[in-house]
Amino acid sequence: MFQAAVQRFSVSAAAESVCRAIFLVGFRRYCKKTSTKLRVSEALSGAQLGSDVKVQGWVRSVRPQKDNLFLHVNDGSSLQSLQIVAGAKLNDPLLTFGSAVEVTGVLKKSPHQKQPVELEAEQIRVVGECNPIDFPFKIKERHSLEYIRKLPHLRCRTNAFSSLLRVRSEATAAIHSYFKDNGFVQIHTPIITSNDCEGAGELFRVEPSGPDYVDDEDFFSVPAFLTVSGQLHLEVISGAFSKVYTFGPSFRAENSQSRRHLAEFFMVEAEISFTESLGDLTRVMEDMFRSATEHVLAHCVEDVDLFHRHVTPGHRDTVEAMLNKSFPVITYTEAIEILHRHPEKFTFPTDWGCDLKTEHEKYLVKHCGNVPVFVTDYPYDLKPFYARDNQDHPKHTAAAVDLLVPGVGELCGGSLREERLNLLMARLKQVGLEDTYSW
Numbered sequence: 001m002f003q004a005a006v007q008r009f010s011v012s013a014a015a016e017s018v019c020r021a022i023f024l025v026g027f028r029r030y031c032k033k034t035s036t037k038l039r040v041s042e043a044l045s046g047a048q049l050g051s052d053v054k055v056q057g058w059v060r061s062v063r064p065q066k067d068n069l070f071l072h073v074n075d076g077s078s079l080q081s082l083q084i085v086a087g088a089k090l091n092d093p094l095l096t097f098g099s100a101v102e103v104t105g106v107l108k109k110s111p112h113q114k115q116p117v118e119l120e121a122e123q124i125r126v127v128g129e130c131n132p133i134d135f136p137f138k139i140k141e142r143h144s145l146e147y148i149r150k151l152p153h154l155r156c157r158t159n160a161f162s163s164l165l166r167v168r169s170e171a172t173a174a175i176h177s178y179f180k181d182n183g184f185v186q187i188h189t190p191i192i193t194s195n196d197c198e199g200a201g202e203l204f205r206v207e208p209s210g211p212d213y214v215d216d217e218d219f220f221s222v223p224a225f226l227t228v229s230g231q232l233h234l235e236v237i238s239g240a241f242s243k244v245y246t247f248g249p250s251f252r253a254e255n256s257q258s259r260r261h262l263a264e265f266f267m268v269e270a271e272i273s274f275t276e277s278l279g280d281l282t283r284v285m286e287d288m289f290r291s292a293t294e295h296v297l298a299h300c301v302e303d304v305d306l307f308h309r310h311v312t313p314g315h316r317d318t319v320e321a322m323l324n325k326s327f328p329v330i331t332y333t334e335a336i337e338i339l340h341r342h343p344e345k346f347t348f349p350t351d352w353g354c355d356l357k358t359e360h361e362k363y364l365v366k367h368c369g370n371v372p373v374f375v376t377d378y379p380y381d382l383k384p385f386y387a388r389d390n391q392d393h394p395k396h397t398a399a400a401v402d403l404l405v406p407g408v409g410e411l412c413g414g415s416l417r418e419e420r421l422n423l424l425m426a427r428l429k430q431v432g433l434e435d436t437y438s439w
Contacts, residue, residue, distance in 0.1 A: 035104050041078035043107055046117055054104045055082060055119060056127070058157065061139060064091050071124075073101060076156070079163055079302040083110065086121035097139045098157075100128030160311070163303035167296055174295035175247060175268055178288050184243040184270065189230030191249060194222045195436075202253045203228060204263075226251035231269050232437075235386065235417060238271040245270040260358065268412075278401050281414045282374050285403050286327050289372065289411075293323060318406050322371050327403070329374040332356075333395060335364055352395065353379050356402075361409035372411075376401045385427045385437075388416035 035054040038047060043055055057075035064070075069091045071084035084103050095101065105121040112118075136151055137143060137158070148155045155161045179186065192206055203225035207213075218224065230246040237244050250267045268288075272280060297304060297319070308316045330338075339350040339360055348357040356364075356375070365373055377397040380389060387398040400415035418424045428434040 038107075039077040040073065040075045040080075040082045043082050043119065044078055044080055044116060046109075049107055049109065049117065051107060052104070053107045053119065054102065055084075056102045057082075057100070059095065059097055059099050059101055059130075062095060062097055064088065069095075069121075071095070071101075071103075071121075073103060076162055076166075079159060079166075079306060080115075083115055083118040084121050084124070085118050086124060090121060090124050092124065092126055094126040094129050095124065096130055096132045098130030098132060098135045098137070099126055100130075101125065102127050159306060163300075163306050166303050167300050167307075170296050170299045171292055172247070172266075174292040175288065177295070178291045179243075179245045179270070182243070182284075182287075184245045185241050187230070187234060187237050187241075187244050187246050189227065189233040189246045189248065191227050192220075192224050193227045193233075194220065194224055195232050196225065196228065204251050204253050228252055229267065229269065231271075232386075234269055234271040238273050242273040243270075271417075275416060278376055278399055278416060281416070282327075282329065282376075282401060282403075285374075285401075285412055285414065286372075289403070289405075290323060293319070312407070315407070318370060321369075322406070325369070325371045327372045327374055328368050329376060330364075330368070331377045332375055332379065332397065333377070335360075335375050338364060338367055353381070355382055356410075358409045361404045362407070365404050365406050365409075370406050372403055372405045374401055374403055378402075383415060385431050385433060386415070386417050386424070388418045389420075389423055389427070 035052040036048050037054045037056075040055060040057055042048075043053065055073060055075070057073040060072040060074050060081045062069075062071055065088070067088055069084075069086040069088055071086070072081035073084055074081040084105075086105075102125045103119060103121050104123040105119050107117055108120050110116060110118040132139070136154065143158070145160065148158055148161065156165060176186070196203055206219075206224045206226060208219050213219075228250055230248060230250075234244050234246055245268065247268050248266065249264060251264050252261070253263070254261045270284065272284065275281065308314075333352065335356065336350060336352050339346065342363060346357075346359055346363075348354070348359065350360065364375065365371070376399075377390060378400045380387075380396040380398045383398040383400045387400050390397045390399055398415060400413065402410050402413040405411045418427065425434070428437055
């Protein structure tokens with residue numbers, strides 16, 4: 001009985017050893033075949049050099065040779081593409097410009113100076129085919145922006161638009177980071193609203209559709225529109241939070257085809273309680289501008305360089321000057337005086353009380369040293385009802401400010417809010433909004 005037990009134990013132990021050996025062999029094989037998935041930007045940085053890696057992306061170029069095959073693959077994470085080196089046997093008729101691929105191999109240091117690393121492919125799998133004859137972008141042609149804009153579903157594959165989207169992404173992250181680091185609370189303001197914050201009446205009206213909709217009835221019992229600004233909602237929230245901001249879509253139904261008038265765009269808006277002067281606002285505006293610009297320059301070096309070389313040559317020096325100098329401050333009245341001294345006549349009038357046009361704003365920036373400049377204390381009648389009345393005469397102004405920047409003109413604006421109830425009510429009555437904003 002004891003011997004039988006020992007035999008059974010021996011057989012069981014032997015079986016366990018065999019199973020363990022099989023498991024270890026299988027585990028080693030699994031570990032050997034498992035590749036680390038990298039983005040192209042990670043691969044180019046030298047991460048996992050000498051390791052088995054996997055890269056997925058779209059083919060930017062194909063160069064087959066007698067013994068070798070060279071590819072450039074990009075996944076949108078970097079302006080620069082990753083070079084793939086493979087044996088001729090891995091060539092595939094479906095491996096064409098524009099096709100989507102998955103490449104597995106060893107990441108190695110490149111012998112060429114123009115590229116830090118290359119991927120020596122062991123396997124290339126075509127995930128998505130692309131007919132190079134029908135594909136509207138050609139491998140060796142430089143396409144104009146006008147042509148690219150006709151293909152909105154494909155333009156993100158071009159260098160110009162992919163760089164633009166990466167810069168936009170980093171700028172967005174930088175803006176959120178600035179407000180978070182400075183104690184602001186993010187508020188998600190409504191996209192559908194009954195408020196016309198700007199008071200210009202240039203709104204997109206929102207109406208439901210479908211068989212249950214009655215034409216003469218409003219879905220919300222009042223007319224509803226796509227928001228032009230989340231500002232009024234923020235002003236309400238600032239009665240309980242000292243620092244708030246929102247960053248979301250805005251819509252303007254302006255009948256203009258210029259690039260300065262967008263039907264849809266994202267806008268940053270902030271409200272600060274307990275402000276004492278316009279200096280409290282200009283300090284935040286300047287700090288945010290510098291912080292976001294420095295972040296983009298540090299994290300999008302290649303993308304920014306692309307635009308400096310091909311879109312706005314010579315603009316790099318302007319950007320560096322903007323960051324190295326303080327932003328001057330002038331009043332609207334001083335700005336009008338500067339415009340009057342200009343020897344050439346402007347297209348639009350420059351009388352006191354007129355709204356500054358782009359040509360005026362660009363000249364003021366140039367006059368002040370081609371750096372961003374704050375213009376303060378605009379005519380009272382040019383500003384919304386909530387702008388604080390300076391109560392000055394005979395030139396009646398509001399405590400408002402705009403930031404003008406080189407090449408653009410007005411980038412952002414703001415004002416102190418009217419906190420004196422009697423003046424606010426009088427202003428609402430004057431512009432016919434006393435019932436709309438009775439709250």
